[in-house]
Amino acid sequence: MNPLEDLLRAGLRRWELTLTDAQIDALVGYSAHLLDANARMNLTAVTDPSDFARRHLLDSLCPPALRSIPEGAAIIDVGTGAGFPGIPLAIARPDLRVTLVDARRKKIEFVGEAIAALRITNAEALWGRAEDLAHDPCHRETYDAALARALAALPVLSEYLLPFVRAGGAMLAWKGAAAEVELEAARSAISVLGGGCASALPYAISDEFCRLRIIVIDKIRETPPQYPRPAGKIAKKPLPLPN
Numbered sequence: 174m175n176p177l178e179d180l181l182r183a184g185l186r187r188w189e190l191t192l193t194d195a196q197i198d199a200l201v202g203y204s205a206h207l208l209d210a211n212a213r214m215n216l217t218a219v220t221d222p223s224d225f226a227r228r229h230l231l232d233s234l235c236p237p238a239l240r241s242i243p244e245g246a247a248i249i250d251v252g253t254g255a256g257f258p259g260i261p262l263a264i265a266r267p268d269l270r271v272t273l274v275d276a277r278r279k280k281i282e283f284v285g286e287a288i289a290a291l292r293i294t295n296a297e298a299l300w301g302r303a304e305d306l307a308h309d310p311c312h313r314e315t316y317d318a319a320l321a322r323a324l325a326a327l328p329v330l331s332e333y334l335l336p337f338v339r340a341g342g343a344m345l346a347w348k349g350a351a352a353e354v355e356l357e358a359a360r361s362a363i364s365v366l367g368g369g370c371a372s373a374l375p376y377a378i379s380d381e382f383c384r385l386r387i388i389v390i391d392k393i394r395e396t397p398p399q400y401p402r403p404a405g406k407i408a409k410k411p412l413p414l415p416n
């Protein structure tokens with residue numbers, strides 16, 4: 174037993190989430206791999222074992238996210254960084270097919286190597302930018318769910334994520350206590366991009382990491398072909414565009 178594994182098991186128990194010992198081993202193994210590599214390159218600022226268990230592993234596996242991703246879904250984690258939330262989800266949900274994307278080559282190479290080393294067979298790492306990949310027919314509107322944590326404010330994030338999602342699927346965004354305010358600011362962007370009903374689902378990991386939200390936005394219509402706009406424009410002029 175180590176503190177990271179203890180906290181992980183306690184957190185999963187609190188959420189009544191049952192994983193096999195092999196799945197726990199894979200989560201702990203991935204963490205060890207990451208912390209080891211982190212000594213050579215900057216992958217995460219979260220290195221304390223208990224923080225790591227809470228902020229990386231448990232946050233990735235929070236109940237509203239797990240509940241919102243349907244059985245057998247193909248999902249894309251955009252801006253995965255060192256693999257969050259996509260890697261814990263791939264380990265906890267072998268029914269999923271998980272594509273992990275990051276614009277930074279060094280990070281996505283680490284993720285690809287770790288997937289191979291730990292024999293995680295339902296995940297693949299892909300180097301690229303959301304704005305480019307979302308125009309590639311191999312990826313556009315092909316996923317049941319697109320997700321991201323700590324990538325961008327919701328109007329920008331919607332433009333990154335909704336183009337990946339097929340009509341009938343959903344995008345999921347990991348957010349904090351300001352989620353509802355962000356959601357209001359993103360309403361018209363969501364509608365322009367083919368999004369429909371949106372909700373902010375609350376969860377807490379501990380007393381310290383609380384008032385967290387998963388924003389789920391249903392995709393109801395095809396995204397107009399001009400979105401996402403080219404790199405740079407999205408962040409400078411988030412939707413809605415001025416008249």
Ligand code: SAH
Nearest residue numbers: 252253254257275276277301302303322323
């Ligand atoms: N999701 C991870 C990492 C968040 S940091 C976590 O929660 O821990 C944001 C990551 O998004 C960085 O690794 C950065 O390289 C990547 N990123 C930023 N803009 C991007 C874009 N347009 N397309 C793909 N990845 C992007």
